[in-house]
Amino acid sequence: MSPSAAIAEPGTRLVEQFQAGLDAPICLTWELTYACNLACVHCLSSSGRRDPRELSTAECLGVIDELELMQVFYVNIGGGEPTVRRDFWEIVDYATGHHVGVKFSTNGSRITAAVAQRLAASDYVDVQISLDGATPEVNDPVRGPGSYDTAIKAMRNLAEAGFRGFKLSVVMTRTNVDQLDAFKAIADNYQAQLRITRLRPSGRGADVWDELHPTAVQQRILYDWLVAHGEQVLTGDSFFHLAGYGEPLPGLNLCGAGRVVCLIDPIGDVYACPFAIHDAFLAGNVRQPGGFTAVWRESELFRSLRAPQTGGICHSCQHFDSCRGGCMAAKFFTGLPLDGPDPECVLGHGEAALARRDAGAMPRPGSDHSRVLPAKACDESPLTILPSGQPDPLIRIERLIEDGQRLV
Amino acid sequence: MLDHAVHTPPVTAAAQDSAAPERALPDPPNGQQPTLAEDQLLVEDDLLIEDVSIDGMCGVY
Amino acid sequence: MTEIAPTSQFDLDRAWTVDPRVALRPESFGALAYHFGTRRLSFLKSRTLLCVVQQLGEHATGRDACRAAAVPDVELATYQAALARLAATGMICERDPR
Numbered sequence: 001m002s003p004s005a006a007i008a009e010p011g012t013r014l015v016e017q018f019q020a021g022l023d024a025p026i027c028l029t030w031e032l033t034y035a036c037n038l039a040c041v042h043c044l045s046s047s048g049r050r051d052p053r054e055l056s057t058a059e060c061l062g063v064i065d066e067l068e069l070m071q072v073f074y075v076n077i078g079g080g081e082p083t084v085r086r087d088f089w090e091i092v093d094y095a096t097g098h099h100v101g102v103k104f105s106t107n108g109s110r111i112t113a114a115v116a117q118r119l120a121a122s123d124y125v126d127v128q129i130s131l132d133g134a135t136p137e138v139n140d141p142v143r144g145p146g147s148y149d150t151a152i153k154a155m156r157n158l159a160e161a162g163f164r165g166f167k168l169s170v171v172m173t174r175t176n177v178d179q180l181d182a183f184k185a186i187a188d189n190y191q192a193q194l195r196i197t198r199l200r201p202s203g204r205g206a207d208v209w210d211e212l213h214p215t216a217v218q219q220r221i222l223y224d225w226l227v228a229h230g231e232q233v234l235t236g237d238s239f240f241h242l243a244g245y246g247e248p249l250p251g252l253n254l255c256g257a258g259r260v261v262c263l264i265d266p267i268g269d270v271y272a273c274p275f276a277i278h279d280a281f282l283a284g285n286v287r288q289p290g291g292f293t294a295v296w297r298e299s300e301l302f303r304s305l306r307a308p309q310t311g312g313i314c315h316s317c318q319h320f321d322s323c324r325g326g327c328m329a330a331k332f333f334t335g336l337p338l339d340g341p342d343p344e345c346v347l348g349h350g351e352a353a354l355a356r357r358d359a360g361a362m363p364r365p366g367s368d369h370s371r372v373l374p375a376k377a378c379d380e381s382p383l384t385i386l387p388s389g390q391p392d393p394l395i396r397i398e399r400l401i402e403d404g405q406r407l408v
Numbered sequence: 409m410l411d412h413a414v415h416t417p418p419v420t421a422a423a424q425d426s427a428a429p430e431r432a433l434p435d436p437p438n439g440q441q442p443t444l445a446e447d448q449l450l451v452e453d454d455l456l457i458e459d460v461s462i463d464g465m466c467g468v469y
Numbered sequence: 470m471t472e473i474a475p476t477s478q479f480d481l482d483r484a485w486t487v488d489p490r491v492a493l494r495p496e497s498f499g500a501l502a503y504h505f506g507t508r509r510l511s512f513l514k515s516r517t518l519l520c521v522v523q524q525l526g527e528h529a530t531g532r533d534a535c536r537a538a539a540v541p542d543v544e545l546a547t548y549q550a551a552l553a554r555l556a557a558t559g560m561i562c563e564r565d566p567r
Contacts, residue, residue: 014458014512017498018465024494026501026510029468071494073503073510074462076469099492101505105469124505128469169469195463237466251464261467273467327466456551458512459558462503 015252021259021306024070025296029078029274030264032060032091034369036080038107040132040143042171042212044275045265046203047080048371053267057087059287061094063264066292068098076128077104078274080266080369084110096124103128105169107147108154116154116161128167128195129154134182138175142212152186159190167234169195174211177218180225184233195234196226198241201333201343202275203365209334216351219344220245241330243322244346253322257329258283258305262296265367270295272305275329278366312339317347326350335362479553481535481545484566486526491560495519502560509558518551522561529566 035050036043055063067075075095082088082104095102103126111119111127119127129151133139136148158166168187170176176183180196187194201209214222223242226233226249237251254260257273258281264270268286271277283302284295296302314325326342334343335357341349487493494501500519502511513519520538521531528534531552532545540548555561 014460017496017512022496026465026503027462027468071492073492073494073501073505078469103469231461234461234463236468237464240466250461251466252460254465256465256467260465274469275467456499456514456518456547457554458514459554460510460512462508462510464510 015254018252018254018256018260019306019309021302023297025072025262026256026260027074027076028067028072028262028264029076030063031079031266031274032077032082032088033080033085033266034367035084036107037084037109038081038144038147039371040147040204041208042132042142042173042199042203042205043370044200044203044205045078045080045277046365046368046370049369050080051267051367051369055266055268055286057090059268060087060091063268063286063292064091064095064098064100066286067095067100070293070296072100074101074103077102079105081107081109092125096122102126103167105130106154107143108151111154111157113157113161116157116163119158120161120163126166127158127163128169129158129192130169130171131183131186132171132173133176134179134186138179142173142175155186155190155192158192164191166190166192167195168192169197171199172196172214172222173199174214174218177214177222180222184229193234194232195236196222197236198238198327198330200275200327200329202329203277203368204370206333206362206365213344216344216346216348219346223249238327241323241326241342241344242346244317244319248322253324255324255328257281258302262302264292270299272301273329275327276332278332278363280332280363281329282366310339312337314339314341314349319347333363333365335359479531479549479556481531481549481552483531484529484564485531485534485552485556485561486564487522488559488562493519493522502555504558504560507559509560511555511558511560513551518548521548521552522555525561526564 031045033050033054034045034047036047039048077092083106085091092102092104101124105128108129111129119125130143131139131148131151132142133148139148140146155168168183168190170183183196184194199205199209199213201213219242223239223245226235226239227247231250235249235251237253239249240251240253243249243253257276262270262272262283263274263277264286265277270283270286270292272281272283281301283299286292286295288294290298311320311325314320314323317323326345328338330343331338331340334354336343336350336353341353343350343354488504490504490506492503492505494503499513499515502513513522517538517540521534521540524534524537525531528537535545535548552561
């Protein structure tokens with residue numbers, strides 16, 4: 001038992017216990033690889049190229065041994081595209097054979113009929129298919145040509161294999177907010193459960209956030225839709241920053257980062273959450289003495305996150321109890337102070353803060369494993385190169401639409 | 409291994425079927441479940457139990 | 470899929486057990502219970518309640534388990550309500566009393 005764990009008074013709310021942190025995560029995100037066959041414009045982990053320092057199979061199984069001892073209930077496995085790892089099934093089976101449930105997030109490219117059968121037959125493994133448009137016209141500019149078809153095919157395979165209740169996970173953007181009903185219909189059609197989550201300015205998301213994050217009007221539409229659909233739709237509690245519109249949405253309305261959840265990245269780095277891959281939110285590495293357990297229980301970063309948070313200038317707002325000042329990753333990567341409003345504050349305080357900030361001094365994503373575009377810049381088709389050295393992703397979107405070019 | 413905790417080894421599909429008619433993985437919630445507000449009323453009465461979905465905390469995929 | 474039954478129907482004089490799909494994790498404040506089937510997470514706010522739940526499968530009735538966990542008579546109704554909630558969410562289920 002950690003020194004910080006107090007004995008709860010009867011009636012102590014779960015949220016208060018969670019904010020102080022637990023001796024083990026409840027669940028966590030584990031990015032198995034930075035390799036990916038896609039190059040989504042908003043990728044929160046800036047994935048594409050495998051990192052040569054990736055955890056070995058043995059190291060991965062060692063992490064699972066630790067998670068079992070800590071009684072972590074569940075890992076959400078992602079990446080990159082986790083199924084491109086050759087030891088993917090070995091890792092999944094080892095986890096489920098050692099009391100650790102698995103949900104893995106995939107673009108669907110390896111969910112063949114045979115794989116779907118295997119998944120449908122195994123307990124304790126859940127699947128989450130990523131899709132960001134209810135039509136290819138909306139989806140493919142974000143996720144790449146053919147990616148819509150790939151996802152739908154995976155869903156069809158899962159449905160035909162009798163796998164009910166897998167997740168269809170959508171990141172809400174300016175281009176897909178008017179497709180909420182259509183997403184629900186797709187999920188219903190394949191007997192899946194719809195999950196919608198917030199776009200964060202994380203990873204490559206930083207480069208497209210200004211253009212892709214929902215407008216204030218769209219946020220309201222989104223909130224109203226979520227209220228109308230209650231617990232049928234999952235959100236990963238990612239919309240608690242919208243609580244100021246009215247009743248809080250289902251969920252804890254709590255930032256779990258470093259308190260009840262965290263991220264383990266492909267090279268064993270432990271971050272507060274998958275939306276915060278940056279040195280400022282790096283707690284340690286599983287390869288350190290004491291492994292993941294020591295990082296979770298003793299890192300300076302997590303200690304500070306588990307200390308009482310004042311909420312800064314948001315504290316006096318009437319909505320603070322449910323909004324909690326919003327998402328620290330959203331604030332950090334838009335260059336806003338962590339003790340101020342969320343960039344999408346429903347009262348507009350975030351917009352005001354964005355207008356005041358020094359837009360030239362914004363943090364860059366911590367690690368960039370993006371693949372460089374194969375095409376060369378030329379007079380007829382110039383590629384704007386951003387300060388990071390990466391091509392401008394908005395130009396990439398336009399080229400995808402115009403040329404039907406496939407990123408390899 | 410913490411022997412004061414109840415651990416559940418993964419159940420094969422066959423064993424699962426004999427233990428309970430439903431599969432282990434969840435069906436989408438049906439319309440007959442109470443709303444969150446009703447759940448909260450029950451919780452306040454109990455004081456000893458509070459429920460949340462595992463998808464109900466922010467910071468995971 | 471488990472239906473949510475009204476709490477008044479919980480019978481302390483039947484035999485109960487923790488559902489095999491549930492993982493129970495002791496915490497300083499009581500325990501966390503996670504159901505792999507429903508993905509529901511329950512927060513048990515008392516170590517005594519955890520004791521009761523852990524012992525359910527070993528006793529002929531829920532009432533016996535409460536007694537074995539030293540639940541004061543005056544608090545029995547509160548624990549009954551908590552057990553009812555756990556039953557309603559599928560965390561605990563009836564078993565053959567043998």
